[in-house]
Amino acid sequence: MDTGFDLRKHGGVDVFLRDCPTRSVLELIASKWTMLVLVALEDRRPMRFAELRRRLDGVTSKVLTQTLRALERDGLMTRTVYPTVPPCVEYQLTKMGQEVGGLLQTITDWSQANIAAVQAAREEFDERATRQPPGVGTSSAGGR
Amino acid sequence: MDTGFDLRKHGGVDVFLRDCPTRSVLELIASKWTMLVLVALEDRRPMRFAELRRRLDGVTSKVLTQTLRALERDGLMTRTVYPTVPPCVEYQLTKMGQEVGGLLQTITDWSQANIAAVQAAREEFDERATRQPPGVGTSSAGGR
């Protein structure tokens, strides 16, 4: 979809701007399964459809297909069909895809390393919220 | 929300597993505005609500509030209220938040640097799709 945003008329891109196309990349990543697909494919070895579906625990084939199509469309991944029977389709990251995949893996790594602290923060937050319904004592600070 | 997943009963976390709590971190990031908030706050300087709203072009105050609350709950951000009049509220990343923010900034940087290539890939993909409705010639490969 063309949003009518022309790079050359701006001389620069800013992901914070409303109609900047860079936003679309973020929204792609923001899709629930994209990150996992990219990380799963991050080593160069191509993967087949069923293989990916097993790896991404809980994904349905419909949603996986959508995710893969979106990634292919953006040039992050290639889809290769071997006309055998039964069919065999391989997915593999492009160079761009590998770059993004590598960056995203740092996120999943962080997530796995810090999940305990995050959960602790959640529990404390929730408990604090239930004890002090709303009102005073939010987290006020003294004079400024 | 406790999903019933106990870290100690697993001896490890795997973001690919269905009920692994690390998934919740990814889903937080997968929220449309989270990434931008984290990147915007990535330098240590605290920001005020209205300041953030202006920076994140297009966000509504309701959604921004939701996003900020989620980040605070997960311990990535602090919210400090100065009981002045009119009120002044400052948001600032915690150490954890700065870590994630730094990682996410590499994503937005990549996005800004490669958006042209992505757009080109999209146009080619779409054109190819409209010329060959569906059927043969997807991208088949020879023998294996």
Added chain:
DNA sequence: CGGGATCCCACTGGATACTG
């Protein structure tokens, strides 16, 4: 200024069944 309260809808994505 910094939200909370409401209304509401498009779209995501899950479940299920079917096919080349």
Added chain:
DNA sequence: CAGTATCCAGTGGGATCCCG
């Protein structure tokens, strides 16, 4: 095996108005 086709519920998130 690798999808496509339907159906459908949930909700993310936008618009609008209001309040302390």
